[in-house]
Amino acid sequence: MSATQEPVDPKQENQKPDTSEKLEVNEAPTEQAEESSEKGADQSGAAEEENLDAMLQAAQQEIARYHEELLRARAEVENVRRRAQEDVAKARKFGTEAFAESLIPVRDSMEAALALTDQSAEAWKEGVEATLRQLNGAFERNQMREVAPVPGDKFDPHFHQAISSVPSDQPEGAIVQVLQKGYTLADRVLRPALVMVSSGQA
Template sequence: MKKCEHERGEYLAGWQRAKADYINFQKSQERLVSDIQKFVLEDALVKILNVVDSFEQALKFQPEELKNSEWAKGVLQIKNQLDDFLKSRGVEAIKTLNEKFNPEFHEAIEAIISDAEEGMIVEEVQKGYALHGKVIRPARVKISK
């Protein structure tokens, strides 16, 4: 009888270990899938940011006579939809102007003489973005020297 109880204990312990291993495996797979999804999403979002840049450039240089046209309003609406989409996915623009240069968020492309305190950002050349707090594209900026 003791032998049967001992074997039962061994089988139960083995089954419990196997169950725990399986649960850990499932959690590991879920993390892996989540990481892959984030990577794929990040790659797609970076490509969309290039489209947003193009819209911003088009709006920045639109002719004065078109500023109040229906076409310009439509282009602005499309850009706003892209901004809303990015925001809904956790993408946020990195603050630049009048901020202290931070190499984790900014890429300095030029240092210029300015009245601003040394190391302050005085011009944004290209917007930078973060996805859930992780920089996916640093802001390209000019800083004061």
């Protein structure tokens, strides 16, 4: 006779095997991986922070270098400006030095001529002509030239000043008469020539 089988509890029949121990065993490596990942992140963050600190120091050094160069450039500009002001002041003060030196012999000749009281008219004229030649030489050396148009020349408002307009045989706008010569200094008009201009035939 077969052994009597014990009735099976339906609840026990549907129960699954307990795997909690296995899960605990499997969870251990995951925690280790997370800890390892956190350590790696911490190391990476520290390395990145060191890198940022190095970049900041390099940038600060670069800024300091640029600031020093800027200060040097400003000092150089200030020196150039100061030297330019000194040169301008000297030019204003001594700009006519060469011209003045060239006029001294002219004055000497005039004083010498006036000191001679018993000279003839011809000798006086020769002395005046010699003095005039000295003066003309001084003008030429200092680029001072006369503006002396002749009748018939075209009127130029840059170098001539018309005193009046008169009817004449000359074409309209032509110079009829020169009343006073003008002068230029290095192409700059010191005094325009005073002229009378033709208004054409009456």
